[in-house]
Amino acid sequence: MTERAGAEASERGSTVCERTLVLVKPDAVRRGLVGEVVRRFERKGLRIEAMVLRSMNVELADRHYAEHLDKPFYPPLRDFMTSGPLVAMVLAGDQAVEVTRLLTGMTDGRKAAPGTIRGDLALSNRENLVHASDSADSAKREIALWFPELT
Ligand code: CMP
Numbered sequence: 001m002t003e004r005a006g007a008e009a010s011e012r013g014s015t016v017c018e019r020t021l022v023l024v025k026p027d028a029v030r031r032g033l034v035g036e037v038v039r040r041f042e043r044k045g046l047r048i049e050a051m052v053l054r055s056m057n058v059e060l061a062d063r064h065y066a067e068h069l070d071k072p073f074y075p076p077l078r079d080f081m082t083s084g085p086l087v088a089m090v091l092a093g094d095q096a097v098e099v100t101r102l103l104t105g106m107t108d109g110r111k112a113a114p115g116t117i118r119g120d121l122a123l124s125n126r127e128n129l130v131h132a133s134d135s136a137d138s139a140k141r142e143i144a145l146w147f148p149e150l151t
Contacts, residue, residue, distance in 0.1 A: 015094040019049065019150075021142040022100060023131040024087035026080065027124075029053075034087055037117055037130060040103055041091055050147050051089040056081050063145055073126065080126055088146045097139055100132045 009016045024037050042048070056064070061078045068074045091100055105116025109128045112119035122128045133139035144151045 009095070017092060017094060018096040018136060018139070019090050019092045019143060020096045020100045020133045020139045021131075021146060022089050022091055022133075023056075024089070025127070025129055025131060026084040026086050027122075027127040028129040029085050029087065033121060033129065036121070038087075038089075040117055041100065044093075044099065044103060046091040046093040046096055046100065049090040049092045050150060051087065053085050053087050055085050058082055060145070064142065077126055090143055090147055090150060097133055097136055101134065104130045104132045 005016070022041070024034050028034055028037055038048070058078065061081050062069060065074065065077065065081075068077065093099065103117060105112030105118035107118075107128060108125040109118040109122025110125070112122065112128075114120060117130055118128050133142050140151075
């Protein structure tokens with residue numbers, strides 16, 4: 001769903017069930033924050049449709065972050081994302097893409113608003129605990145990468 005379609009649905013008071021992909025990143029696993037992060041999504045009312053603890057290899061990192069391959073921050077980001085296990089999950093619910101991004105907060109944990117996952121728990125631009133799909137199209141592509149059995 002586009003942002004505009006989401007806004008129109010909200011105005012009508014109707015709900016639009018969506019899926020989104022979340023990665024609880026290696027820093028969250030190392031810091032013992034998986035439960036805390038998942039708890040926030042569940043308490044909001046989002047449903048976990050799939051969840052797995054696994055590692056990201058370099059090939060998957062390059063496919064997942066295809067749009068960032070040429071960015072200067074990508075090599076250290078790839079090293080970080082492949083540095084240990086992460087939790088991949090599919091969340092579902094009304095406007096799940098936007099709602100999940102709002103709960104996650106701005107990319108830079110130092111600037112993210114208090115009350116968001118990154119704002120409360122992260123102090124880095126890279127090691128920012130969570131990845132969440134940034135649009136319905138990204139969610140579709142990313143869910144197909146991580147959970148092909150769901151598509
Ligand atoms: P994520 O939501 O997974 O999407 C891309 C990731 O790149 C982002 O979270 C951060 O982990 C990382 N990232 C984005 N911008 C920067 C940056 N300027 N410096 C370091 N890491 C970044």
